[in-house]
Amino acid sequence: MPGLRFGPEFDPEQYELLEFHHRGGEAEVWRAVRTGHSGLKELVAAKIMLERDPSEVRRWLGRWDDVSHNAHRLGVTDLVVPSFLLGPSPHRPGAAPSGGLLGYQISPWVEGVPLHTWGRTQRGGPAAVAEVLARLCRIVDELHRKRWVHRDISPANVLVDAQGQVKLIDLTFLAPLDHTLTVAVFTPGHVPPEAEQVGGFPTTAKDLFAVGTLARALLLPDHGRLDHRLAAEQARAELLAAGYGEELARWACEPLARDPDRRPPRSARGSRAAANSCAPTGRWRGPRAWPCCPTGPAGRCWSPAAPTARHWPAPGTAGSACRPVRGPARYGSWWPAGPGARASWWSAPRTAAARSGSAPRPAGGRPRAGSAGSRGRSTPPGR
Numbered sequence: 001m002p003g004l005r006f007g008p009e010f011d012p013e014q015y016e017l018l019e020f021h022h023r024g025g026e027a028e029v030w031r032a033v034r035t036g037h038s039g040l041k042e043l044v045a046a047k048i049m050l051e052r053d054p055s056e057v058r059r060w061l062g063r064w065d066d067v068s069h070n071a072h073r074l075g076v077t078d079l080v081v082p083s084f085l086l087g088p089s090p091h092r093p094g095a096a097p098s099g100g101l102l103g104y105q106i107s108p109w110v111e112g113v114p115l116h117t118w119g120r121t122q123r124g125g126p127a128a129v130a131e132v133l134a135r136l137c138r139i140v141d142e143l144h145r146k147r148w149v150h151r152d153i154s155p156a157n158v159l160v161d162a163q164g165q166v167k168l169i170d171l172t173f174l175a176p177l178d179h180t181l182t183v184a185v186f187t188p189g190h191v192p193p194e195a196e197q198v199g200g201f202p203t204t205a206k207d208l209f210a211v212g213t214l215a216r217a218l219l220l221p222d223h224g225r226l227d228h229r230l231a232a233e234q235a236r237a238e239l240l241a242a243g244y245g246e247e248l249a250r251w252a253c254e255p256l257a258r259d260p261d262r263r264p265p266r267s268a269r270g271s272r273a274a275a276n277s278c279a280p281t282g283r284w285r286g287p288r289a290w291p292c293c294p295t296g297p298a299g300r301c302w303s304p305a306a307p308t309a310r311h312w313p314a315p316g317t318a319g320s321a322c323r324p325v326r327g328p329a330r331y332g333s334w335w336p337a338g339p340g341a342r343a344s345w346w347s348a349p350r351t352a353a354a355r356s357g358s359a360p361r362p363a364g365g366r367p368r369a370g371s372a373g374s375r376g377r378s379t380p381p382g383r
Contacts, residue, residue, distance in 0.1 A: 004090035043109035080169045082107040112159035135166035153210035205260035212255030231256035
């Protein structure tokens with residue numbers, strides 16, 4: 001419970017539990033604060049091992065000790081490296097500790113949210129998704145270049161902060177490529193068709209498949225379960241149906257290939273280029289920031305989170321500068337365009353007039369507001 005203390009045997013009140021975060025597998029994770037010997041306080045994530053069998057506790061501590069040593073030696077940027085300790089159970093301040101010793105894994109506290117939570121709440125569109133995927137790819141690529149693999153990449157182990165910075169956490173199963181496995185890891189929803197085998201060697205293909213499942217989850221947040229036997233085919237069909245371009249669909253689906261040898265390394269540059277791309281007809285390019293319709297009632301902005309809200313007067317009426325056009329399905333049926341919101345953020349299907357050159361089109365092939373290349377209706381939804 002909050003307020004309890006724990007720490008190593010020589011300083012059993014060094015840490016204070018602040019807030020329960022979640023329980024997963026063999027441990028509970030808490031937000032805690034460490035008070036150093038100089039009085040300096042530091043927020044940490046404390047993973048408290050629930051196992052009380054002394055032999056099991058020491059076995060896990062041995063694994064965590066290896067993880068901490070190896071991760072520090074690798075020096076991979078944005079890989080959150082833990083430390084560990086063995087100490088008495090959490091207890092009230094001033095009270096004598098009781099019970100046996102527990103294992104604790106201590107990591108710097110990251111002010112971020114799991115990837116799946118960020119994906120459901122972010123408002124930056126494909127541009128923000130591209131940047132987050134690029135940063136995740138850079139971490140994984142650097143780890144693989146040093147011939148190590150994470151083996152447990154999942155939305156819960158990728159944290160994203162308010163600025164879109166990415167951290168990869170939970171290194172419990174970090175392993176070098178040239179050592180046989182002593183334990184197989186199964187992360188539901190993110191494991192490839194081929195299974196790890198105890199006694200076999202780890203591969204980068206497992207990490208790459210997990211990155212592919214995360215890319216699909218970010219680009220298609222409302223879609224359901226992925227059939228891992230047909231992952232690439234299913235994801236490609238879903239992405240194209242959602243209006244994404246061929247280049248993006250190809251990039252996102254490559255790591256989902258059934259054949260592990262056909263999963264290429266993820267390039268951070270490639271993720272930005274692919275996720276920012278679109279076909280020249282009916283594909284969403286994605287805004288750098290959400291558009292706003294300043295002429296709506298009380299100056300309110302149109303929000304993709306409320307696609308049916310009547311936030312502005314009907315086009316053509318007094319005070320209206322917005323013209324709704326058909327927008328990407330994942331953000332509702334409408335997208336504002338016109339003087340008050342940049343129409344160039346939506347590449348609408350080219351009409352016959354646009355193809356013949358009679359419609360004005362700016363550089364880059366995207367329609368200007370009000371052009372024949374920008375489809376729309378005369379009234380916003382809900383009116």
